[in-house]
Amino acid sequence: MKLKNSISKSILLLLLMVISVSCNKTIQNTNNGIKNEGIHPNLILTFQGVKNIRAQLGTIPVFDNTLKAVQEEIDAEIALGIETPIPKDYSGGYTHVRHKRNMIVLQKAGVLYQILNDEKYAKYAKDMLMQYEEMYKTLPLHPKTRSYARGKLFWQCLNDSNWLVYVSQAYDCIYNYLSEEERNKLETNLFKPFADHISIDNPQFYQRVHNHSTWGNAAVGMIGLVMNDQELIDRALYGIKDLKLDAKEKDDDGGFLNKDGKAGFLANIEEPFSPDGYYNEGPYYQRYAMYPFLVFAEGLHNVKPELKIFEYKKGVLLKSINALLNLSDADGDFFPLNDGQKGMSYYNDALVTAVDISYHFGKQDAGLLTIAEKQNKVLLDDSGLAVAVGIKNGKAEPFYKKSINLSDGPEGKQGGVAILRNQDMELVFKYASQGSSHGHYDKLSYSVYEKGDEVLQDYGLARFVNIEQKGGGNYLKENKTWAKQTIAHNTVTQNETSHYNGKYEIGSQNHPDLHYFSSANKNVQVSSAKVSNTYPGTDMQRTVAIIKDEDFEKPYVLDIMKVVSNKANQYDFPYYFLGQVLNTNFEYTHPKTLKPLGTKNGYQHLYLEGTGKSNKDNTKFSWLNKGKFYSLTTISDAKDEIFFTRIGANDPEFNLRREAAIMLRRKNIKNTIFVSAIEAHGSYSPVSESAVNSKSSIKELKMVLDTADYTAISITTIKGTTKLFITANTNASKEAKHTLKINNKRYTWVGSYDYK
């Protein structure tokens, strides 16, 4: 009995110790403030971090599972043997894919060596690096000539930079495994010339503010940190010393090479990120740029803590992660603003990096752990450890996405993106600046989502990334002729010409401005923005709202687009709905043959599938998509033309998706206003074959007032109730007091808008 008792006591003691350890130990950056220069690993993994990881292996499920998966992956690669073919292909081709794969494999092998302390991984990495060293020292430029900055391993410097960002991590991991002689060989024949090629030899690629350059800067900087080469580190942070480029030259995508002479990693943080963390090219490219931003920052934090990189520009790098996560729909897919491939989501590995780093170096936001749980993998480093421990300890909480306004521009003064959210409805209102060379000419456009499904779509880019059969996996010409054009978006096109005449020079010198953003009332989320100069002499203002009203099943969208011009124009206003047409309240004709709607600016890609005229005060249209019903109600008059269009004309290689729009056209008019409501309602199941609430709840939409100062819209439901939405077009501050008489009734309120 005595023995038993003492065992029990020991167990109890042990248990208490375990509890106290796991309670007291919040994982912090173990190297905070410690300079790791000269110690390896020191870049992403740290000497102390590796010790911590090894100590906890087997007790941290997400980390353990990730490690196991990586180990299986790399063991399989080792079994296959090393291949470093002579470069010859574009994206998607064999040599491209192989070298891209090798960089990942090298990085992972390095990490495995550190964590598992198994020399086979170090040897494998070393052998491969030596093969690269052997090849690289005599390697000419890549034979494919399409890029403005040709790489050596790949057809563009961009991919070479990707490679070095990963491989410098591998080098750091096996640094101490190599002899000094081996290190000298690699640094002299491979790493240094490699870094020089993507920077000094290609300033048009390196010396600018652009996501390409960010990769270049990070690549040079990270290898510099491992090699402890201050010159490379400085070149990474500040750009190539004393070099000025021609400010008027352009790259492949039509962007200026270096308009104002800024360069280097810090400038690349300074310029493209707004104070809210919005990245000016949009979420798809932010995701792409994220990895070098964060992984180089992590390295700088570890090796050069005195730089306080995560506090740079008021902590914008960590803010940008929050912004990016908020730029995703309910499924985690990023909104395809500007050039963006649909389906890219926070399940991408770059976001594993972002979420883990944000958690570890930020404020340990418990919401991030829920996303990490969904990702179901972590970085195999200190930050991944922190996340895995957080999840294990049950700290995860839901990541709530609310309505949010993200300013654009280095100082947050070049427009922005507002996301309105209410229950399952999301509206993405884009009043951002041009967005660099990946920008679209779609000022004041929007897209609408229900529970992660597109209701009114943004087309995204015209490209099949990495699918070689489609233009080598690169941008297709339809990206310029269609996807970037104004008519491809849910906004106004004047006289069949794109905003800023489709010219990057004009677009990048202009931007819309926020009029107001109001999310205080949880039932009424509103944003309003204005733009001039999209067309000389024409001003546009759009006010969008998501309104939860008891007489509607789901929150509905109210959309007010006001156009004021100094001359008569034609205005086209499309809604790119997805799904099947159900019915309309207007007559239309269906042509016997389908012809393109126009000849240029995107119109050449639209077939005209139907032509109608509104014969009522409200034009109504309903459709069905993925088992949900939608209705558009728009204020119209007898002169409004209504078109059904479909994408696909002049698309000889079937590069575009055959999707539809309903389009309003007003001709020969100076000032006009488009007012619409979009309702999501009901459901249809092909299993039960029951159609629930398949009809619009709106009886009438009416404009009761439209002056320079106010626009007032009444919404009457089929139940007979009427609500009035009044937006202030001029003085719209939160504190502004308004008194207004409409039809002899007095309305008084404080703030940007009124709804009652």
Next chain:
Amino acid sequence: MKLKNSISKSILLLLLMVISVSCNKTIQNTNNGIKNEGIHPNLILTFQGVKNIRAQLGTIPVFDNTLKAVQEEIDAEIALGIETPIPKDYSGGYTHVRHKRNMIVLQKAGVLYQILNDEKYAKYAKDMLMQYEEMYKTLPLHPKTRSYARGKLFWQCLNDSNWLVYVSQAYDCIYNYLSEEERNKLETNLFKPFADHISIDNPQFYQRVHNHSTWGNAAVGMIGLVMNDQELIDRALYGIKDLKLDAKEKDDDGGFLNKDGKAGFLANIEEPFSPDGYYNEGPYYQRYAMYPFLVFAEGLHNVKPELKIFEYKKGVLLKSINALLNLSDADGDFFPLNDGQKGMSYYNDALVTAVDISYHFGKQDAGLLTIAEKQNKVLLDDSGLAVAVGIKNGKAEPFYKKSINLSDGPEGKQGGVAILRNQDMELVFKYASQGSSHGHYDKLSYSVYEKGDEVLQDYGLARFVNIEQKGGGNYLKENKTWAKQTIAHNTVTQNETSHYNGKYEIGSQNHPDLHYFSSANKNVQVSSAKVSNTYPGTDMQRTVAIIKDEDFEKPYVLDIMKVVSNKANQYDFPYYFLGQVLNTNFEYTHPKTLKPLGTKNGYQHLYLEGTGKSNKDNTKFSWLNKGKFYSLTTISDAKDEIFFTRIGANDPEFNLRREAAIMLRRKNIKNTIFVSAIEAHGSYSPVSESAVNSKSSIKELKMVLDTADYTAISITTIKGTTKLFITANTNASKEAKHTLKINNKRYTWVGSYDYK
């Protein structure tokens, strides 16, 4: 201590009892061989069954959960009050939906009364029935006139019959709760005249072999069983006594009303089901007809066990459930053969009935329990109890779907449907008979699936079932002008005319014949069928195979369509692929304007999007759908025209989906053979942006022999290996010995085909 011990012993005893009860008690039909006449409930629920259910409540999770959900549903309905509006609407309209809902609610309320023994449910059902009695006794014909057989509660007798099938169950459940006077009132003013209206008053609906009549028969029979009215029961089983209809009259769908005078429930089992359990209209309508077949059979089994209904025609009712489950893809969605709405699946309530009844009255197949688990609900009767207990006892095993051949026709001699399966690939080969009025003119057509996703589609029907905005939820005119036409299917159309000239009279007198079906070799699944008379003077034979070969990533499809005619014709051969075109190995032109491909027989609905000519021996085409790559390789010569088509021409109400096909056209030729391979390969992820194995593995497809007796195709892969597939076109029995010399090489094998 003594007390405690005795308690422990009691608990132990109780526990042993429980175990012994649950171990020994296999749930059997508790009324087997017992006549339940005069005892209530006796139809679906039985007196003894209710006792068993009550005894096990709270211990059978699936049953308990279903019960709870039903109780919540009905409690909510009771709270809303009873509404029995005067009928006026078509499908989808208010009165239609309400009466449809009431029938379900009545049936469930009845069941709840029995199981929970709570009078509130009986009272609710009684009150609603009395309201119906009050209304029905003076109710005229339904005001909508579109049906060939107008109902009173609904616009068609079919829906009235649905109502009575459900409501007779409710009546049975509360039979003993009602006074004799109340029963007399209901039977005299509601049930008897209701049964007469859908039978004697509408023989054109009732007196035939058709899914409509099955509902009618079941309705009359079930109320007959509850009322113990032998005349009604006989009318249900054998049809209206001494009545003959005009054999040439047709119904709304173009089907003959009563070609050969057969009628009644037994004839409706006899005629449409083949000995394999295939239902001649196809799975979508089998699912619809299933419920009255099975629920009336269950009632007959309980009240008239001497009929041995489940053994009728060698147990075809239970066989048909197995056939139906096999006519679904990997997700449980039924193949949309003939008129079938996509998305209908074994999650439909009719299949809950089917699975539970099949398990209980059949051989307790453990695979059915897995489907029941997925359905996550059971019938609230003896059979649902058996399933719930089976699941609870861990008896569920996977339901494996293998390759299967299902004969068509009352004696299995009118063609059939072969489903070839290998890993994730499924090929549905339709060589069935006309399929009654819901049949399509698509002899020897097929569709291909990968893991539940369509690769080459069958269009299905042109209808939005129960969506009022689309033609009242009924068949759209495009169902006849497009969906039924041959050109809408993956088979040969001769001279732009549908099979059998699109005439039901001809179609229903002809059918293809099975040549062979071979699934013995798990790597090579093959079926071959022949048809004459689709066009006078033209014979067609198609041989399809799914082949798993080590040089291919996934099983590939081989497709050999042989056409022999006594005159020169034009043959069109489309492949309705889904997804985005990747590339082709031939040049084609894209027209500036889209025109319809033809003027009739479905051609008027196809736009011509591209026209090309083959310039190689093999025409190749690849596409991407839902992240998977596909390639078509087809043997061609320079005279072959290749078209890209898209559905949607002459479709002024957007009733058709804008989907595409690639089509081969051969003109002015008598005999021809179309030989193609379809490969599924690789994958694409928009998250990782990696394209894996995006290219075809086939280097060349070659016809090395084609005689009356044999067709031999060689398949050469990019690895350089060559396989030969030889199919016997005449003597193809399993035992047949073949010796054949091709290019001086001798091939010897036994059986229908050879592959090596």
